[in-house]
Amino acid sequence: MLRGFGNFLIKELKELIRDPKILLGMIIVPLVMFPVLGGIMSFSVKSAQENAGKMTMLVINHDGGQGSTVFMSNLSQTITIYNVTASNVTDAIPLMPEYNATMIMEIPAAFSQNVANNTPVEVKIYSVFAGVSMFESMGSSLIDGLIANYNRDLAPNVVRTNKSVIIKGELFENVDPMQLSGLMLSQAIAMPITIMILLSYSMQIAATSVAMEKEEKTLETLLTLPMDRFAILAGKLSGSVIIAGVGALAYMFGFNYYMGSLTSIGTSGAGLDLAKLGLVPSLFGYLLLGVSLFVTLLSALALAVILSAFAEDVRGAQSLVGYVYPFLFVPSLALMYVDFNTLPFVLKVVLFAIPFSQPIIASKSVIMGDYLTAGLGIAYVAAFTLAIMYVASRLFATEKILTAKLRFKGLRDRRKVPVESSE
Amino acid sequence: MSTAIEAVDVHKDFGNIHALDGLNLNVKTGEIFGLIGPNGAGKTTALRIVSTLLLPSSGLVKVFGTEVVEHAMEVRRFITYLPEEAGVYRNLSGAEYLEFMAKFASNENGEVQKMVDEAAQICGLGDRLKDRAKEYSKGMKRRLLVARALMSRPRLAVLDEPTGGLDVLHSYHVREIIKNYVQQHGVTVLLSSHNMLEVEHLCGRVALMNRGKIVAEGEPRGLIDKFGSTNLEEVFAKVVGLA
Numbered sequence: 001m002l003r004g005f006g007n008f009l010i011k012e013l014k015e016l017i018r019d020p021k022i023l024l025g026m027i028i029v030p031l032v033m034f035p036v037l038g039g040i041m042s043f044s045v046k047s048a049q050e051n052a053g054k055m056t057m058l059v060i061n062h063d064g065g066q067g068s069t070v071f072m073s074n075l076s077q078t079i080t081i082y083n084v085t086a087s088n089v090t091d092a093i094p095l096m097p098e099y100n101a102t103m104i105m106e107i108p109a110a111f112s113q114n115v116a117n118n119t120p121v122e123v124k125i126y127s128v129f130a131g132v133s134m135f136e137s138m139g140s141s142l143i144d145g146l147i148a149n150y151n152r153d154l155a156p157n158v159v160r161t162n163k164s165v166i167i168k169g170e171l172f173e174n175v176d177p178m179q180l181s182g183l184m185l186s187q188a189i190a191m192p193i194t195i196m197i198l199l200s201y202s203m204q205i206a207a208t209s210v211a212m213e214k215e216e217k218t219l220e221t222l223l224t225l226p227m228d229r230f231a232i233l234a235g236k237l238s239g240s241v242i243i244a245g246v247g248a249l250a251y252m253f254g255f256n257y258y259m260g261s262l263t264s265i266g267t268s269g270a271g272l273d274l275a276k277l278g279l280v281p282s283l284f285g286y287l288l289l290g291v292s293l294f295v296t297l298l299s300a301l302a303l304a305v306i307l308s309a310f311a312e313d314v315r316g317a318q319s320l321v322g323y324v325y326p327f328l329f330v331p332s333l334a335l336m337y338v339d340f341n342t343l344p345f346v347l348k349v350v351l352f353a354i355p356f357s358q359p360i361i362a363s364k365s366v367i368m369g370d371y372l373t374a375g376l377g378i379a380y381v382a383a384f385t386l387a388i389m390y391v392a393s394r395l396f397a398t399e400k401i402l403t404a405k406l407r408f409k410g411l412r413d414r415r416k417v418p419v420e421s422s423e
Numbered sequence: 424m425s426t427a428i429e430a431v432d433v434h435k436d437f438g439n440i441h442a443l444d445g446l447n448l449n450v451k452t453g454e455i456f457g458l459i460g461p462n463g464a465g466k467t468t469a470l471r472i473v474s475t476l477l478l479p480s481s482g483l484v485k486v487f488g489t490e491v492v493e494h495a496m497e498v499r500r501f502i503t504y505l506p507e508e509a510g511v512y513r514n515l516s517g518a519e520y521l522e523f524m525a526k527f528a529s530n531e532n533g534e535v536q537k538m539v540d541e542a543a544q545i546c547g548l549g550d551r552l553k554d555r556a557k558e559y560s561k562g563m564k565r566r567l568l569v570a571r572a573l574m575s576r577p578r579l580a581v582l583d584e585p586t587g588g589l590d591v592l593h594s595y596h597v598r599e600i601i602k603n604y605v606q607q608h609g610v611t612v613l614l615s616s617h618n619m620l621e622v623e624h625l626c627g628r629v630a631l632m633n634r635g636k637i638v639a640e641g642e643p644r645g646l647i648d649k650f651g652s653t654n655l656e657e658v659f660a661k662v663v664g665l666a
Contacts, residue, residue, distance in 0.1 A: 007526045011512065018514035018555075217510035221568075224474045224504040225527045226496060399477045403437070 004227025005234055012239030015212075016205065026201055026247030034254030055139050056080045057103040058092050065112025072107075074150050079142070081105075089126055102128045102139055115154065123147075167277055168369060175277065184279065189336050191363040195293065196332040197251055199300045199356055202244030203321050203328075206301045207308035209236050211317030219402065229396045237301045244297070285366030288374045292362040295378060299355050299385035300324075302392045309395050310404050331357035340364060340373075352377070355384045426488075427452045427579055427611040428473055433482030435468050435635075442468040444635035446482070450613055450628075452578075455605055457622040458615040459655065460632035466615040467507060467583055469632070473613060474504035474581045486579060505572040507583040507615075510564065513557035517548055517567050520556060521574065528575035542567075542574035545600055561588050569597050573604050580604075582614040586621060598625050619655040623647075631659050638662045 016022050059081050061068055075081055082099050086092040092104050106124040114121035127140050164173040165180060213219035222232060281289060303324060308317035331354050340348065340361050351357045358377035365373040395401050430448035434441070443465045450456040458466045471477040472484055475495040484491045486498045511520050518539060525538040543552055546566040556564065565588055572580050585601065586594035602625065604610045616622050622629055623643045631639040631646075639646060639662045643655055650658045 004527055007523060011515065011523050014519070015512055015514045216513060217506065217508045218512060220471075220476060220506040221504065221509055223476055224499055224502065225524075226499040227527055228496075402476060 002228045002231035002234055004225065005231040008227065008231055008235035009238050012209065012235050013242060016209065016239055016243045022205060022243060026205075026243065027250045030247065030251040030254040032254070034251075035257045038257050054080070055103065055142065056082070056099055056101040057105055057143075058082050058084045058095060058099060058101045060084060060086050060089065060092055060104065060106045062109040063107050063111035067112030067115040068107050071111070071115075071150060074153075075143075075146055078146055089124070096128070103143070105143075118155075165277075167279065170278070172277055180277070180279075192332040192336045192360045194248065194251060195296075195356075195359050195363075196328055198244055198248040198293075199297065199328050200325060201247050202240050202297060203300050203304040203324065204318060205243055206236060206240040206304040207311075207317040207321040208314050209240060210305050210308040211311050211314040214311070215313040223402065230393055233302075233305065233392055233396045236305055237298065240301050240304075241297060279367055281363075281366040282369075284371065285369075285374075288371060288378065289359065289362050289366050292374060292378050292381065293359040295381045295385050296355055296359050299381060299388050300328075302385065302388040305392050306388065306395060309392075309401050327354050328356050330354070331360060335360045335364070352380070355381045425452045426450070427454075427486065428456075428613060429483075429485045430469070430473070431483045433469070433472065433484055434480045435465075435472065435477065436480045441635055443472070443479070443482075446632075446636055448630065448637065450611065452487075452611050453605065453609050454627040455601065455612040455614065455625055457626035457629040458613070458632055459617075459619055459622050459629055459659065462617075464632040465635040466632055468635075470504070470581050470583050470613065470615055473579075474502060475499055476504070501578040502581060503572040503575060503577040503579075504581045505568055505583060505585060507587055509568050511556040511559070511567060514555055516555050517546075517552035517559070517563075518543070520567065521552070521571060524571050525574065538574040542570035545570035545573055547596070562590060562593050565589055566593060566597065569600065573600065573610070576604075576608045576610060579611045579613065582612060584616055585614055586616070586618065594621070601625065619659065623655050629655065631655075631662055633659075633663050 057075070057079055059072060061072070061083055072081060072083070082101065084092055084095055084099075086095070089104055089106055096102075096104070104126040106126075108121060108123070111121050111123070113119075125140065125143055162174065163176045163178075164171060165175045165177050166172070213222060223229070304317075304321050307320040307324070311317035311320050331351050334351065335357065340351065343351065352361070358381045361377055362374040365371070395404070426449060428448060428450035430446050433443050433446040433448075435443040446465070446469055448469070458469060460466055468477065472479050473486060473491065475491050475498050478492055486502060489497050491498050511517070512523075515523065521539045521542045522535060525535040525542075528538065529535055543549075546552075546563075546569070548563060548567060551559070551563065552567075556567070559567070565586075569582070569585055572582060580601075582601070586597050589597060598621065601612060601614075605612055614622075614626070626643060628641060629643055629646065630637045639650075639658065641649070646652075646658050647654060650661045652658045652661060
């Protein structure tokens with residue numbers, strides 16, 4: 001056991017937990033924000049669905065035949081329709097407030113005749129565009145659905161499809177690949193976001209924690225205490241891992257609620273059991289994923305510690321850590337939507353070379369049973385982590401942790417300027 | 424009297440800056456030794472090397488016979504260091520801070536509590552020790568830090584400007600504590616100060632530093648007499664050729 005590690009770790013945890021910024025930003029906000037966001041989304045979708053059900057549409061019927069009467073009767077089973085007398089849509093628009101209508105449909109004169117002859121006929125639909133929201137098109141989609149049902153009733157023997165998927169060489173019948181892909185995408189988005197947040201939060205914590213020792217002038221005292229210098233580094237890393245872990249749990253709990261709010265109201269992926277389809281990682285897969293995440297987290301934290309050692313204060317440390325963020329965000333955002341294996345070779349190499357890509361690559365590859373890719377990634381990150389940890393431990397073992405500073409002017413000049421106290 | 428600190432021809436360079444330029448120092452066990460000099464004289468660098476914070480570029484430094492570079496961890500076991508601009512952890516209470524520090528000096532709970540009680544007595548913060556340090560004034564923090572440096576009764580306390588930032592009354596209080604500790608517990612103290620009056624009253628021996636080396640050394644009274652001056656400030660001015 002490193003001398004002084006336990007005592008130092010307890011101090012670190014007390015300091016971090018009692019810091020209002022960390023408590024608020026890492027634990028309370030994710031716990032509150034996502035459920036609130038999920039609640040708002042759920043409420044919005046439900047109210048949009050209810051409004052769509054209660055939708056009122058004005059109909060200008062230029063036809064008046066049996067066909068259009070049946071057509072309107074079909075529609076009126078789902079939505080409220082009013083037949084209005086108007087020569088064109090311009091005349092009907094002023095009537096909309098009176099009926100509280102949000103759509104107008106114009107049925108052409110030869111509608112019934114065309115339907116009877118199986119000739120294509122066009123009905124015009126005008127929707128009120130009231131604002132920018134993801135549910136704005138819901139009314140229009142509803143009408144499309146109703147018209148599709150009407151068409152199917154007219155011609156019930158049209159070609160229909162029965163979709164199945166083949167996963168890892170095994171056939172799964174009656175599984176719509178579109179639904180499956182939608183469900184997998186929602187899962188594929190959650191993991192990179194979680195990893196991105198976990199890494200960026202923990203890097204911030206580690207950098208802040210080291211920089212605070214400098215800013216508050218406690219580092220000098222610490223370095224003269226009879227404790228292993230590596231215990232300081234280990235204490236900083238462990239404290240950050242623990243707090244970031246709690247933060248990630250809070251985040252995942254909140255995010256899970258948020259996703260649950262969405263999937264409970266949506267239809268995408270309904271009835272699909274990913275475990276039955278073999279699309280969840282095996283126990284070994286989970287183990288690989290955990291190892292990948294842990295070594296990546298360690299490398300990110302050690303990198304943050306190194307960078308913050310060159311900063312004079314917390315703000316400087318956070319700015320320096322900010323330079324690493326593109327390497328967190330780019331792979332997360334890229335791998336959210338694309339499959340690593342389908343990328344061109346050069347892009348594959350670039351993404352693989354970024355250590356922070358590895359847990360995301362691993363999260364996808366273990367699902368597909370590709371343990372080699374995950375294993376290679378772990379080996380690569382482990383080597384990177386060892387190198388970074390070695391640099392960090394050397395930094396703490398020498399006076400550099402106290403004297404090294406990086407000036408931003410120097411950074412612009414692309415050269416490092418060590419500034420030492422000469423008092 | 425045995426030697427507490429021995430420094431022989433110590434140099435310390437920061438790039439092109441020669442912070443120490445052949446420092447020779449001999450501090451005896453149980454004495455209060457003061458380093459005085461202007462800003463940039465090398466006082467803090469000397470204290471930091473003795474405290475194992477910085478490595479000398481060349482030369483030899485021993486604390487109670489233990490070499491500070493090769494056996495830094497061993498040296499850290501019997502010294503405490505109070506930096507000039509030391510701070511305390513904002514989100515720990517004064518009592519928690521003292522306990523955290525005491526646990527590096529002892530693993531026994533009884534010992535730790537004894538040290539914390541002693542520190543509480545030294546700093547005189549009373550119930551305010553329960554408050555978080557971010558609520559402390561600069562003077563309160565300094566008293567807490569001085570108490571921390573002395574509570575474990577180290578063999579050597581290295582104090583950089585121990586009364587820096589304190590008002591007259593608190594400075595007096597801290598000086599009395601340091602004096603008493605040396606008398607009662609045989610603690611050796613190496614301190615630096617800008618305040619020559621303070622050094623004159625507190626230190627058994629002083630060394631005047633200028634441009635990284637010691638330019639005069641001895642008992643304050645002896646130096647004053649030797650240079651025909653009325654105080655150490657005058658002595659210093661004469662030594663560096665300002666008067």
